Every structure is written in structure tokens, then in C-alpha cells.
Amino acid sequence: MQRSSNRILTTHVGSLVKTPPIIDAMRAEAMGEAFDRDALERELASGVAAVVRAQSETGIDVPSDGEYAKSSWMGYVWERLEGLQPSDEPKSDWFVLRNQQFRGFQRAYHRIEASAWMPDLPSGKKPDDANIIRFFACTGPIRYRGHSAMRRDIENFKTALSSCGNFVEAFMPAVAPCSCSFPGMNHYYKTEEEYLFATAEALREEYRMIVDAGFVLQVDDAILPMMYVAGAPGQDLAKYRKWASMCQDALNHALAGIPEDRVRYHICWGSQNAPHTWDIPLRDIVDLVLKVKAQAYCIEAANPRHEHEWRVWEDVKLPESKILIPGIVTHSTNVVEHPELIAWRIGNFARLVGRENVMAGTDCGFSQGWNWARVHEEVQWAKLSALVEGARLASRQLWGAAS
DSSP: OOOSSSSOOOOOSOOOOHHHHHHHHHHHTTTTOOHHHHHHHHHHHHHHHHHHHHHHHHTOOOOOOTTTEEEEEETTOOOOGGEEEEEESSGGGGGTTTGGGGGTHHHHHHHHHTTTTTOOOTOOOOOGGGTTEEEEEEEEEEEEEOOOHHHHHHHHHHHHHOOOOOOOOOOOEEGGGGGOTTTTTTTTSSSHHHHHHHHHHHHHHHHHHHHHOOOOEEOOOOEEHHHHHHHHHTTTTHHHHHHHHHHHHHHHHTTTTTTTEEEEEEEEEESSSSSSSTTTOOGGGGGHTTSSSSSSSEOSSSSTTTGGGHHHHHHHHOOOTOOEEEEEEOOSSSSOOHHHHHHHHHHHHHHHHGGGGBBBEEESBBBTTOOOBBSHHHHHHHHHHHHHHHHHHHHHHHGGOOO
């Protein structure tokens, strides 16, 4: 994995706002309506080519394919794993206090979530919220069946990159075992641990395909920090940490044999434009994050609920040879950060962990699902442009004219 050896490199977390035809086809599929699959395949190829070109023109150093082919950052895996069936919302004790996050913000929260931006679709239709959120239960042995889809995604990305020669390297995201095998949804394996490790074993195939194709693998794991509020916030940290440690063991099992310098690990706190007063502090989980056998760690840091946590690295030493990819711009507000603010944020991390160990990133993806565009597409690119400009300013401050 490349380091910021003579300037601060820039990247993001993966998902970018999809094109209206892709969104329309995924909406139709989610609603059980007929759509032209061949047309969707053509749109995916051209869409990935366009979004890679846009990242090049913006100045991003380490791009993704925009996750254009995925219905959502974690939901896509249910399309690629055998042994899962649609089910009701999880009912385990981990979810008893899930509504804790709504306490005191119920009316505000539902209004905020309903305000996600959606483009005008070719069909003229809008999503039906009643059928958007899906949960799946494990009813049989978990096996990976996504090889064909993964090969298509890899080929589309390689083709798109071949016409852009200014990237340092490229990455593809994939979901973590923890983020797609919820407690309380196992109806086949003897224990939750057995279910978790079976999921890890299946996902290992996707991970290896990404790395074998020459890309950096990014493992997305928003559920790990989020499960604290889904469980018992402020009541049983020891219980949560025991579960989270098991999740990291499962992830490391899935990563076995993959060189650490081909892996980056991403966490966030759910990415909503919401109060976030229920989030577990980074300090309480940073050791669990560093437990993952990855070279780089992508951690939400621009969200104002977590922006102060750059100071965690005053006390926690970033292990030798590791890289920190903090969120320097956030995706959950339409306010575009000023480049000088971006440079200041980068400088805070660089002074604590070393300038060569920092890559500037985003808090999370700009569109975690086909219907979850957190900001308008125009704002997305303005934020990434500001990230690039701020990184250049920080580079001049950290290296001088040589940068």
C-alpha cells in the first residue's frame, strides 16, 4: 500500500452517488418489478468508467469503482451468499434497546432520515420506503456464490482504470463478517460464533478475488461500533467488547493469508445526519480496531461528534508500519469544508502519527445504498475537490515547496 512519502495522498471510503438509470433498476428490483437486466449491465460498465474518470479529474489519488453494482454497502452480500432468507427485523436482546438512539429525538430523527436526496429517475417513480429495508435470516449453510458478479465488478473497474493513468493505486470495498451476520438472525448454526465464522469463511473468497485482481481490499464494518447502541448503551461495555472481539477474530480468519499491506479497515458510527449522542467513544474501541490484520485504518473523524477524537492518538500509539486514513470531510452534511480546515485536520493527525502515515479520506461513503444518497451529487464532488485542495495545502505546510 502506498504511503504519503512526499505529500498527503487522498482517497475516500468507496460508495459514490449512482447514476439515475442504475438507481431506477435497483429500485425496480427491490420492489419486485420487471427491468432490463442487460441495460443495467451496460449502464454499470459506462457508469463505473465515468465515475473513475471523475475521480481522476478531481485529483483523488486512490479511487474506488463507486460501488455502483452494489444495492447497498452491506445488503449486496445477501445477494452473494447462500443460506439466507428474507426475515423480519432482528428480535434478539441486542436489539431490545435499539430505539435508545431515538430517545429525545424521535420526530427530528425520522424527518432527517426522510430527507435523503434522490435524483429524478427515468421511470419517474420514487422509492417505496415500506420495502427498502430488508433483513435476512440464516436458514442453511453459508456459502459464497458471488463469483460471477465479483468478476464483472473487477473487469468494469480495470477497464475504467486503464484510461486513467494518474492514480497511485485503487481499492474495492467489501463487507465485514460482523456487518452482515446480525445476532438473533441465526436459525441454522449451533452458536452465533459458528454462524459468524461461517460468514467469514464465505467472504474470504470475495476478499481474495479483490486482492488477486491487484486491488487494495477495504473491509467495511459500520456495524461493529453501531452494535453498542443496538445492544445496551452505557450498561454493559464488557459484554459488548467480548462480542466485538469475537467479530475481529472472525474477520482476521477471513483475512488469513492476505498480506496486511493489501488491506484497509473502515469503521464509522452509522453515517446518519443525526445527533449521534449515543455513539460509543473511539477510545473504548480503538484497541479492537487495531486488532484487525490490516495496514490502514479508515476512521470517521470529521463528524463533529467525533472530530475531537484525533487526540486519542496522543495516548494510543499507531503501530509500526500502519497507516491512518481519518475522515477529513464528512458525508452527512451538505456544508462543504474549507480547504484550510481540511489542512488543519490533516496536520493534527500528521503531528501525532507522522505525516507519512496519514492519508486523507472521508467519514463514510456518500451513498451507502441505491436509495441512501447522503448529499447531493454536486456536493459530493465539491467535498472531494476541497479534500484534494486541503491535502495540497497540508502537504506544503508539512513538506514545504518540495511537496
